[in-house]
Amino acid sequence: MVDKRLLEVGIEFHGHRCPAMPLGLRCGLAAMRVLGVERSKDKELYVIAETGKDHAAGCFLDGIMTATGCTYGKSNIEKKYYNKMAFTLIDTTTNRKVRVRLKDEFFRKILNSPFVELRKEGVLPQDISEEVSTPLIENVLNMPEENFLEIGEIYEVVVPKSKGCFESVLCASCGERVFTNATVKTDKGEICKGCHEKLRK
Ligand SMILES: [Zn+2]
Ligand SMILES: [Zn+2]
Incomplete structure (x- = not known):
């Protein structure tokens, strides 16, 4: 109930x-x-x-x-x-x-x-x-x-286990802090996905 x-x-x-x-x-x-x-x-x-x-x-x-x-x-x-x-x-x-x-x-x-x-x-x-x-x-x-x-x-069911991310860096493009498990490594440095998406447009 x-x-x-x-x-x-x-x-x-x-x-x-x-x-x-x-x-x-x-x-x-x-x-x-x-x-x-x-x-x-x-x-x-x-x-x-x-x-x-x-x-x-x-x-x-x-x-x-x-x-x-x-x-x-x-x-x-x-x-x-x-x-x-x-x-x-x-x-x-x-x-x-x-x-x-x-x-x-x-x-x-x-x-x-x-x-x-x-x-x-x-x-x-x-x-x-x-x-x-x-x-x-x-x-x-x-x-x-x-x-x-x-x-x-x-x-x-097989459940994939993932560990939480506790590390952060400053994005080399916008300068904002971002968790490291969602960054993209480029020749400009490590950038956030937001900047990466804009770069590709
Ligand atoms: Zn409703
Ligand atoms: Zn960024």
């Missing part, structure tokens, strides 16, 4: 009250339960999201991020832009993964929800009243998992 605090954290982080974010919370928690893992404090977990942009219910991914602790800042999440309501959760400590997706019929149904109908009319999500959003959110929080979730098998 989604505890109240996690829901509040999710809404605060996400920016508005919608049913897709809590749906992501539930899917993230389900994947974590299947793998028997806790929320990622550092990079123990890794998410490969199959959602994309410019489609309904993309808010789903913010719920997955909130539940799993896989975040852009920690770089333990990537987005494939398949525009599918699915993701894979990887436990990098035991090299196991599971893919979770919305059931096709449920996926079809949410696109006809009163919330999505208003979005189709151009109403911004933050302008949709709680009278509309609250029952939908309550339903997402309470519906049985088998109604909406397809949980795959657990597979083994």
Whole structure:
């Protein structure tokens, strides 16, 4: 179950009250339960999201991020832009993964929800009243998992390990400080990728 605090954290982080974010919370928690893992404090977990942009219910991914602790800042999440309501959760400590997706019929149904109908009319999500959003959110929080979730098998996965970089230099072109694991060596010296991209234009 989604505890109240996690829901509040999710809404605060996400920016508005919608049913897709809590749906992501539930899917993230389900994947974590299947793998028997806790929320990622550092990079123990890794998410490969199959959602994309410019489609309904993309808010789903913010719920997955909130539940799993896989975040852009920690770089333990990537987005494939398949525009599918699915993701894979990887436990990098035991090299196991599971893919979770919305059931096709449920996926079809949410696109006809009163919330999505208003979005189709151009109403911004933050302008949709709680009278509309609250029952939908309550339903997402309470519906049985088998109604909406397809949980795959657990597979083994090879997780490449990388060490964090703690060294920096001044870019020989712009003079700004940059981590050494993203510099390019040129005849002008070691330069940042930003300058390198400009040099190539
Ligand atoms: Zn949303
Ligand atoms: Zn530079």
